[in-house]
Amino acid sequence: xxxRELAKLTNTxxxxxxxxxxxxxxxxxxxxxxxxxxxxxxxYQINASAQSLATGIHRTIGILYPYHSLRAVxxxxxxxxxxxxxxxxxxxxxxxxxxxxxxxxxxxxxxxxLVRQKKVDALLIIGxxxxxxxxxxxAKYTDKFILINPIHDAWVERYDRIMIDHxxxxxxxxxxxxxxxxxxxxxxxxNSPQFQERIKGFTTIVHIYPGIxxxxxxxxxxxFSGAYKFVESHLEELxxxxxxxxxxxxxxxxxxxxxxxxxxxxxxxxxxVGYDDVDWxxxxxxxxxxxxxxxxxxxxxAAQTITSWVLHGKNGSFRGTFKPSFIxxxxx
Amino acid sequence: xxxRELAKLTNTxxxxxxxxxxxxxxxxxxxxxxxxxxxxxxxYQINASAQSLATGIHRTIGILYPYHSLRAVxxxxxxxxxxxxxxxxxxxxxxxxxxxxxxxxxxxxxxxxLVRQKKVDALLIIGxxxxxxxxxxxAKYTDKFILINPIHDAWVERYDRIMIDHxxxxxxxxxxxxxxxxxxxxxxxxNSPQFQERIKGFTTIVHIYPGIxxxxxxxxxxxFSGAYKFVESHLEELxxxxxxxxxxxxxxxxxxxxxxxxxxxxxxxxxxVGYDDVDWxxxxxxxxxxxxxxxxxxxxxAAQTITSWVLHGKNGSFRGTFKPSFIxxxxx
DNA sequence: CTGAAAGCGCTTACAG
DNA sequence: CTGAAAGCGCTTACAG
Numbered sequence: 001x002x003x004r005e006l007a008k009l010t011n012t013x014x015x016x017x018x019x020x021x022x023x024x025x026x027x028x029x030x031x032x033x034x035x036x037x038x039x040x041x042x043x044y045q046i047n048a049s050a051q052s053l054a055t056g057i058h059r060t061i062g063i064l065y066p067y068h069s070l071r072a073v074x075x076x077x078x079x080x081x082x083x084x085x086x087x088x089x090x091x092x093x094x095x096x097x098x099x100x101x102x103x104x105x106x107x108x109x110x111x112x113x114l115v116r117q118k119k120v121d122a123l124l125i126i127g128x129x130x131x132x133x134x135x136x137x138x139a140k141y142t143d144k145f146i147l148i149n150p151i152h153d154a155w156v157e158r159y160d161r162i163m164i165d166h167x168x169x170x171x172x173x174x175x176x177x178x179x180x181x182x183x184x185x186x187x188x189x190x191n192s193p194q195f196q197e198r199i200k201g202f203t204t205i206v207h208i209y210p211g212i213x214x215x216x217x218x219x220x221x222x223x224f225s226g227a228y229k230f231v232e233s234h235l236e237e238l239x240x241x242x243x244x245x246x247x248x249x250x251x252x253x254x255x256x257x258x259x260x261x262x263x264x265x266x267x268x269x270x271x272x273v274g275y276d277d278v279d280w281x282x283x284x285x286x287x288x289x290x291x292x293x294x295x296x297x298x299x300x301x302a303a304q305t306i307t308s309w310v311l312h313g314k315n316g317s318f319r320g321t322f323k324p325s326f327i328x329x330x331x332x
Numbered sequence: 333x334x335x336r337e338l339a340k341l342t343n344t345x346x347x348x349x350x351x352x353x354x355x356x357x358x359x360x361x362x363x364x365x366x367x368x369x370x371x372x373x374x375x376y377q378i379n380a381s382a383q384s385l386a387t388g389i390h391r392t393i394g395i396l397y398p399y400h401s402l403r404a405v406x407x408x409x410x411x412x413x414x415x416x417x418x419x420x421x422x423x424x425x426x427x428x429x430x431x432x433x434x435x436x437x438x439x440x441x442x443x444x445x446l447v448r449q450k451k452v453d454a455l456l457i458i459g460x461x462x463x464x465x466x467x468x469x470x471a472k473y474t475d476k477f478i479l480i481n482p483i484h485d486a487w488v489e490r491y492d493r494i495m496i497d498h499x500x501x502x503x504x505x506x507x508x509x510x511x512x513x514x515x516x517x518x519x520x521x522x523n524s525p526q527f528q529e530r531i532k533g534f535t536t537i538v539h540i541y542p543g544i545x546x547x548x549x550x551x552x553x554x555x556f557s558g559a560y561k562f563v564e565s566h567l568e569e570l571x572x573x574x575x576x577x578x579x580x581x582x583x584x585x586x587x588x589x590x591x592x593x594x595x596x597x598x599x600x601x602x603x604x605v606g607y608d609d610v611d612w613x614x615x616x617x618x619x620x621x622x623x624x625x626x627x628x629x630x631x632x633x634a635a636q637t638i639t640s641w642v643l644h645g646k647n648g649s650f651r652g653t654f655k656p657s658f659i660x661x662x663x664x
Numbered sequence: 665c666t667g668a669a670a671g672c673g674c675t676t677a678c679a680g
Numbered sequence: 681c682t683g684a685a686a687g688c689g690c691t692t693a694c695a696g
Contacts, residue, residue: 346683351681385687
């Protein structure tokens with residue numbers, strides 16, 4: 001079923017059919033309705049390839065995500081984010097083409113392939129793993145892309161991006177631990193740029209209050225088992241602390257289980273605050289108090305902005321920042 | 333950059349350029365190489381819409397997944413499956429368009445939209461939630477679709493599908509519990525068709541051995557908290573049992589935590605076997621012994637079959653069944 | 665308000 | 681082995 005056949009069925013030209021279907025105001029209302037009815041009856045569906053070729057618009061957004069982040073349970077946050085983005089884009093009438101990218105030895109070609117082959121109109125790039133070189137490459141082919149949750153760095157500010165105020169997240173964690181009367185605090189994270197802002201925020205607050213001792217410990221691996229093993233090699237230091245800020249829930253679960261296995265009582269002996277607010281926070285024992293990263297705001301802003309660029313052209317630039325919040329459970 | 337420009341750069345016609353780029357054997361080797369080099373230099377990328385329109389092939393597969401299964405932590409299995417499918421399809425040179433479908437009040441239009449609009453060549457439909465009516469509707473528009481992990485039911489066998497032998501999975505669980513010397517067994521699951529085969533398999537084995545008492549309990553909700561609450565309302569029955577077969581890991585975590593909170597020792601007092609083998613099985617205390625659902629085989633078979641259908645036409649039908657296996661951890 | 669025509673960027677049967 | 685031409689199914693400037 002094509003518009004030509006539809007034209008025959010309705011005794012019009014296919015130009016008129018095309019206009020009617022696109023709600024062109026120049027078509028007489030009566031003609032338009034007649035055509036639309038017949039199209040509906042006939043079960044007509046537009047051929048997206050032909051429309052794309054003619055208009056240059058594909059009504060499809062590419063989502064690029066870091067492979068790395070989807071290997072295991074770590075994935076939950078990213079996966080939820082992607083599902084929500086897909087849902088929001090669908091509401092705007094767009095389809096979603098998903099593509100992974102690799103951090104190491106990143107083949108830049110693949111980042112831009114969807115745009116260059118005209119399979120998508122624009123790109124949503126997820127994750128702190130994207131590098132400046134990669135973004136520069138993307139920018140050669142399109143200006144319609146948004147970085148979602150990139151690291152906090154100067155170069156990022158030259159591009160459209162939407163991110164979470166991790167400095168504030170760190171501040172929140174410190175405020176909570178101090179409010180609980182904790183005096184010997186340790187911030188624990190992998191040695192990765194994404195955690196620096198959280199630590200900075202945390203430190204800022206800690207320094208305001210007198211009588212608080214504070215140190216940092218670096219996690220060799222942020223996985224559950226990496227964090228678990230970490231406890232065994234740092235047991236003494238950890239046992240002397242009474243407040244822990246562990247910068248991903250996943251690591252927090254590992255540390256928490258490690259401590260529990262060594263007889264440490266949580267939150268009696270030590271308070272723990274995680275980061276992310278994944279679903280499992282409710283299920284761990286004790287349930288994990290954590291810093292919640294807002295997703296709904298991020299998703300809506302990203303989806304609505306990018307689809308508007310596609311449909312109406314990109315007029316200005318876009319910078320969005322959302323604040324995290326503290327979720328109290330049982331671990332502190 | 334189009335093939336016309338490429339034709340000028342190489343002093344040939346654009347027909348020849350097209351043939352060269354498609355490795356048409358009729359083009360002289362020397363000409364072909366020259367054109368390919370120039371194309372490479374110029375950074376030429378084919379316009380996918382134009383190619384699709386001309387050939388009718390889009391090199392894109394639609395993956396339909398049940399929204400429902402991606403709400404929370406339950407998602408892990410499905411999400412991993414989708415990521416793996418995407419990866420395997422990418423290896424075959426196909427892109428992936430992802431679309432959710434809803435179980436309740438399922439709008440069938442959306443299931444077939446991608447095919448009807450010619451955005452994808454074929455469909456991979458994930459999940460036991462797909463209904464016969466929905467599949468009948470899909471079949472009206474294409475014969476190129478594969479059901480992945482549908483429920484075990486007669487109608488399913490009329491379509492191409494790939495699934496896991498859950499009857500065997502249930503048998504495995506029973507064998508394990510019996511081998512541990514457990515005598516009072518309870519199988520626990522939601523009241524949903526997907527679990528019936530597991531129960532059947534379990535029952536088959538239980539009946540072989542003398543002196544085993546066996547009962548079934550229905551879970552009102554398969555979520556962690558649903559399963560947790562379930563323990564409180566069925567504490568007596570559960571305390572009398574010494575072996576539990578809980579038919580999703582997720583529910584198993586809830587039941588396990590509920591029992592632990594009531595002083596039940598696992599696996600000392602009672603053995604627990606879950607189902608799925610999600611990542612969290614390693615992290616729970618005790619780590620959860622479970623039935624592993626194979627994913628690699630499923631993914632490879634599905635992706636390779638569907639892309640072959642698109643590229644070379646669908647010749648026959650496809651039925652694949654893979655066996656699960658038992659993974660021993662600490663809960664039994 | 666409607667139609668005929670050109671064009672989007674490819675592929676491929678037909679001729680040579 | 682290569683080129684000219686028709687066609688895939690739409691949109692839209694141009695005429696009327």
